[in-house]
Amino acid sequence: xxxxxxxxxxxxxxxxxxxxxxxxxxxxxxxxxxxxxxxxxxxxxxxxxxxxxxxxxxxxxxxxxxxxxxxxxxxxxxxxxxxxxxxxxxxxxxxxxxxxxxxxxx
Amino acid sequence: xxxxxxxxxxxxxxxxxxxxxxxxxxxxxxxxxxxxxxxxxxxxxxxxxxxxxxxxxxxxxxxxxxxxxxxxxxxxxxxxxxxxxxxxxxxxxxxxxxxxxxxxxxxxxxxxxxxxxxxxxxxxxxxxxxxxxxxxxxxxxxxxxxxxxxxxxxxxxxxxxxxxxxxxxxxxxxxxxxxxxxxxxxxxxxxxxxxxxxxxxxxxxxxxxxxxxxxxxxxxxxxxxxxxxxxxxxxxxxxxxxxxxxxxxxxxxxxxxxxxxxxxxxxxxxxxxxxxxxxxxxxxxxxxxxxxxxxxxxxxxxxxxxxxxxxxxxxxxxxxxxxxxxxxxxxxxxxxxx
Numbered sequence: 001x002x003x004x005x006x007x008x009x010x011x012x013x014x015x016x017x018x019x020x021x022x023x024x025x026x027x028x029x030x031x032x033x034x035x036x037x038x039x040x041x042x043x044x045x046x047x048x049x050x051x052x053x054x055x056x057x058x059x060x061x062x063x064x065x066x067x068x069x070x071x072x073x074x075x076x077x078x079x080x081x082x083x084x085x086x087x088x089x090x091x092x093x094x095x096x097x098x099x100x101x102x103x104x105x106x
Numbered sequence: 107x108x109x110x111x112x113x114x115x116x117x118x119x120x121x122x123x124x125x126x127x128x129x130x131x132x133x134x135x136x137x138x139x140x141x142x143x144x145x146x147x148x149x150x151x152x153x154x155x156x157x158x159x160x161x162x163x164x165x166x167x168x169x170x171x172x173x174x175x176x177x178x179x180x181x182x183x184x185x186x187x188x189x190x191x192x193x194x195x196x197x198x199x200x201x202x203x204x205x206x207x208x209x210x211x212x213x214x215x216x217x218x219x220x221x222x223x224x225x226x227x228x229x230x231x232x233x234x235x236x237x238x239x240x241x242x243x244x245x246x247x248x249x250x251x252x253x254x255x256x257x258x259x260x261x262x263x264x265x266x267x268x269x270x271x272x273x274x275x276x277x278x279x280x281x282x283x284x285x286x287x288x289x290x291x292x293x294x295x296x297x298x299x300x301x302x303x304x305x306x307x308x309x310x311x312x313x314x315x316x317x318x319x320x321x322x323x324x325x326x327x328x329x330x331x332x333x334x335x336x337x338x339x340x341x342x343x344x345x346x347x348x349x350x351x352x353x354x355x356x357x358x359x360x361x362x363x364x365x366x367x368x369x370x371x372x373x374x375x376x377x378x379x380x381x382x383x384x385x386x387x388x389x390x391x392x393x394x395x396x397x398x399x400x401x402x403x404x405x406x407x408x409x410x411x412x413x414x415x416x417x418x419x420x421x422x423x424x425x426x427x428x429x430x431x432x433x434x435x436x437x438x439x440x441x442x443x444x
Contacts, residue, residue, distance in 0.1 A: 045147065076232065
């Protein structure tokens with residue numbers, strides 16, 4: 001279990017507890033948190049669960065793979081700290097994680 | 107006006123298998139899809155990725171699945187109307203009248219929406235001014251390459267479309283290829299060709315850069331791009347081509363008076379009918395307690411929706427359940443030779 005804080009583009013914070021093993025994307029969907037669409041359902045075939053990960057967390061989460069980086073090319077305004085939240089799997093180590101959702105996904 | 111028993115919106119695997127099920131029970135259908143080919147997400151998002159959970163098929167790619175389904179529905183001669191989107195629907199007595207953005211009109215007692223997550227559209231540039239020049243100087247696909255001769259073209263994107271068009275158009279134009287990171291994603295020979303053209307001065311490659319602004323009032327004269335480090339650079343451009351892939355938008359479906367819950371349509375799991383009589387929803391676009399977004403679920407949903415269509419298509423006939431192994435009627439419909 002980890003406390004994950006989803007911060008909207010406008011800075012609104014929403015902290016929820018997400019069970020280990022779920023993705024940060026699923027954590028958002030199950031808690032009705034807006035800003036993450038996840039059109040493809042987590043198969044890394046779209047880029048609509050795109051989030052920004054603050055610098056202090058970016059290196060702590062599992063490293064990004066090429067396929068995810070490729071998919072991020074298709075995201076809305078990707079940046080250096082962009083990730084797909086379907087690829088961030090929750091564990092105790094991520095307790096306190098903050099992510100920022102982009103202005104929009106599509 | 108095309109009259110039929112059921113109109114299927116969406117030519118993905120679920121829509122195609124629904125056509126099969128309609129055909130098996132003797133109903134005709136027409137299939138409409140916004141993409142210019144059948145296959146839906148399977149063909150657009152993962153044509154080469156293997157799928158491992160189609161019953162009795164240990165492994166197949168999105169493209170193979172699409173081709174198998176096309177073959178499976180061949181006997182029923184369902185008409186595909188591709189590259190068009192259903193924009194309007196209205197009810198006339200017991201019939202639904204549909205109109206596409208290409209002006210085609212259909213009439214049927216049943217509509218099966220197998221629209222996935224919506225229709226595919228190109229992801230557009232996020233700069234506001236991009237809208238102003240869209241269609242005149244900014245394009246998201248190339249339909250007429252003769253437009254581009256001795257022009258300055260800025261191409262955005264890091265995938266096959268961006269790379270292929272950069273190579274093709276560099277024969278007659280000045281190309282700047284701009285990508286947000288230094289790595290490109292493309293076939294090895296494409297990447298080496300790009301490198302060669304860059305060396306020869308035929309293509310200017312700018313990475314890691316993003317579009318910052320578009321310059322020009324009535325006509326676009328150039329763009330500013332921003333390096334990851336924050337520095338800006340001006341590029342003269344007659345045209346922008348942008349290839350950031352496809353996004354899915356629910357589109358006009360949202361305006362048909364259907365109940366919609368988070369981009370999905372709630373259905374009755376006995377018939378897969380929506381809140382509108384004669385409109386069914388199957389596959390990723392439908393929702394109900396326990397819904398799984400799997401292709402195999404879409405097949406089941408289509409089979410039930412097809413049976414539910416029967417009553418409205420042939421109100422004076424009684425539907426009788428038959429197996430494909432034993433039914434002479436079905437064999438005739440399939441064109442099985444003895």
